[in-house]
Amino acid sequence: MLEGVVKRFGTTMAVAGVTLSVTFGERLALLGHNGAGKTTLMKLMLGLATPSAGSVRVLGEVPPARQPVGFLPEAVAFPEAMTGAELIAFYARLKRRPPAEGRVLLRRVGLDGAAGRRVATYSKGMRQRLGLAQALLGQPRLLLLDEPTGGLDPEVRAAFYDILGERVESGAAVILSSHLLAELETRTDRIAILDRGRLVALGTVDALRARAGLPVTVRVRLKDGTARTDVVPAADKLATLRRLLALDPLDLTVAEPGLDALYAHFVAVAPCPPC
Amino acid sequence: MPTVLILAEKEFRDGMRNRWLLATTLVLLALALGLAFLGSAPVGHVGAAPLAVAVVSLASLTVFLLPLMALMLAFDAVVGEAERGTLLLLLSYPLRRWQVIAGKFLGHTALLLVATVTGYGGAGLVVAAAAGGEAAPAFAVLVASSVALGAAFLALGYLISTVVRERATAAGLAVAVWLVLVVLYDLVLLGALAATRGQGPIAALFPWVLLANPADVFRLLNLSGFAAVRQFSGLSGLAAEQMLPPAVLAAALAAWIAVPLGLATIVFGRRAP
Structure with a gap:
């Protein structure tokens, strides 16, 4: 239009x-x-x-x-x-x-x-x-x-x-x-x-999200009670998940970058005159 | 209903809702009655038609009051709506810019019309019943030309309202226009005539200089148009050839409505909302 x-x-x-x-x-x-x-x-x-x-x-x-x-x-x-x-x-x-x-x-x-x-x-x-x-x-x-x-x-x-x-x-x-x-x-x-x-x-x-390729946050809780948080590049997301699932975890959460992060990314990437 | 009438009706209802119409009508009625009865006292009743006296005193009142009332209605019309933020929404509707100005003009003119016809007309009926209505045509012209005078100042008010960016500027300009056209213009003209002892270009152009001010056009139309009125207005000494025919005066008043209204429409059409 x-x-x-x-x-x-x-x-x-x-x-x-x-x-x-x-x-x-x-x-x-x-x-x-x-x-x-x-x-x-x-x-x-x-x-x-x-x-x-x-x-x-x-x-x-x-x-x-x-x-x-x-x-x-x-x-x-x-x-x-x-x-x-x-x-x-x-x-x-x-x-x-x-x-x-x-x-x-x-x-x-x-x-x-x-x-x-x-x-x-x-x-x-x-x-x-x-x-x-x-x-x-x-x-x-x-x-x-x-x-x-x-x-x-x-x-x-x-x-x-x-x-x-x-x-x-x-x-x-x-x-x-x-x-x-x-x-x-x-x-x-x-x-x-x-x-x-x-x-x-x-x-x-x-x-x-795909275009920005921002890192993904993966949080995992294992049977032995330990928990860890990994920040991995978007391209490694699936590989990381496969590796973590092989450990048979109790819980697994994936936090994709929110719109706030995407917005900040695209505005920051754009060339900025003195501002 | 055509868009212009929808907008006009809204303005008219606004005028009724905020009691502008009621207050104005009562003020005009009270002043007209007061002037009609008190104003004829100094003249006595020696062959005088009190309605003719009323025309003279009411015409003098109208010249001051109606332009002021009209400017107060009009100065806010565009710039006020723009400042309050209601104009943007209105203009997003399927309507044209000229329809906004035309609608406001019709609505406001209707308000002035109702107030003047009720206020002056009511007083005129009372006077005619008490003392006879020989000067009825002159009185009818007074009422009609009062509304026309108001309409001319409405148009000037819209022009001010579309040109400026801030409401306060519009208010100031409206007062300035009123002061210049209603008060100062005649004083300056009189001073110039006295200084040149009635000779020279100003005296020669005198009738045309009066046409350049809607308030003076109104005065001439009412004070010199009828023989019955002329003898009380102090204009009976005016030589016949110096007087402009009523048709010319009416046309001048119409131009004083049409030209500022047209300009306001053009300026509004170019204004960024």
């Missing part, structure tokens, strides 16, 4: 030649430090910014169509004086959807009890859920979620990913950015790592 996209603001390169695409039923996570270009990429995909070079296609359309896209901005803000019910009805009308659909979505995100209250009284989690509800209006085929789970408690976060899962199963594509690396590992299909506007890695967690 994105082909060699470049976005400059003055002399700053916000996005420097990113090419990536998402298919339906796929969840893609955008990883990157603040200012890596995640939000700019989303604005490009919404047609709110035009690329300085390259092209952005969303569902085959240039400039991107917005009707089939749902967007949840980072730290979403709403007109504070309106109630949740009024707001979702307003957004539903803007998207040419019946207001009843807004009410159904409010219930889905667990806000039906607070629908009659002014948004000013909502907690951070409630605003975020209202934000998700409005992004889901009109069954969008592409969901763009910018830091959707920042500041949410684990329970709400789990509910959040459940709802996303439903949409992905019904064929929607999801692009989300997050700092919470641990939760993305199991809840996304592919990871794109951005570093100062450049795409430094793109693939499934397993593929990235």
Whole structure:
């Protein structure tokens, strides 16, 4: 969908030649430090910014169509004086959807009890859920979620990913950015790592792991009560396991490098100007 | 419902929700009634239609009040939403930038319209019932042109709101625009006329200089448009050839709405969200 996209603001390169695409039923996570270009990429995909070079296609359309896209901005803000019910009805009308659909979505995100209250009284989690509800209006085929789970408690976060899962199963594509690396590992299909506007890695967690070749931690507990921990290169993993299993251990655990380690690896490998 | 009307309705509801409409209507009604009854006392009732007197005093009030009310509604419209972060979400919806400006303009104009028609109209009905309504056409023009004057300053407010990056800058600029157009412009013009003893280029261009300020266009339209009003407004001495026809004044006011609104739309279209 994105082909060699470049976005400059003055002399700053916000996005420097990113090419990536998402298919339906796929969840893609955008990883990157603040200012890596995640939000700019989303604005490009919404047609709110035009690329300085390259092209952005969303569902085959240039400039991107917005009707089939749902967007949840980072730290979403709403007109504070309106109630949740009024707001979702307003957004539903803007998207040419019946207001009843807004009410159904409010219930889905667990806000039906607070629908009659002014948004000013909502907690951070409630605003975020209202934000998700409005992004889901009109069954969008592409969901763009910018830091959707920042500041949410684990329970709400789990509910959040459940709802996303439903949409992905019904064929929607999801692009989300997050700092919470641990939760993305199991809840996304592919990871794109951005570093100062450049795409430094793109693939499934397993593929990235294979590419990075980071060492694996193997912990073993033997019958004589001794335990040992080995850090072995990824290439020697299976050989090491075979050797340890031959000792007939009581327990054996293998810790693959987490997304944190992968992220640190790819950002560090990328050539870095004075920073 | 068209997108523009959805946005306009939201702005109108906002104005009702925060009691802006109620407060403004009551203020306009109270001032209009007060001026209509107290204002005719010094004139006495010697052949005077009090409604005509009311037009004169209300026109002077409107010139100060409606531009201020309009600017207060409009200066925040774009830059405020951008600062609060609600603009990004709004623009991610399937709508065009010009529709945002047009929707806000329609909604805000409707607020001014309802407040002015209810406030001034209510007072006008009371005065007409008490003292006769001979000057009714002049009063109708007053109400209509008050809304138009408000609309012109709404448009100027949106232009300010789309050009600046910070809400505080917009507020400052709005006050400056009000001060210059409503207060200082006439003072400077008067001073220049007095200094040149009514001779020279300023005096020759005088009617056109007035067209360059929406507040003066409004004043001329109301104070010189009707004979019944003219005798109380102090403009009866104005030579007929110096007066601009009402059609020209109405066109000037329309231009004062259309041009800033068009510019605001263009600037907003280029603004990074």
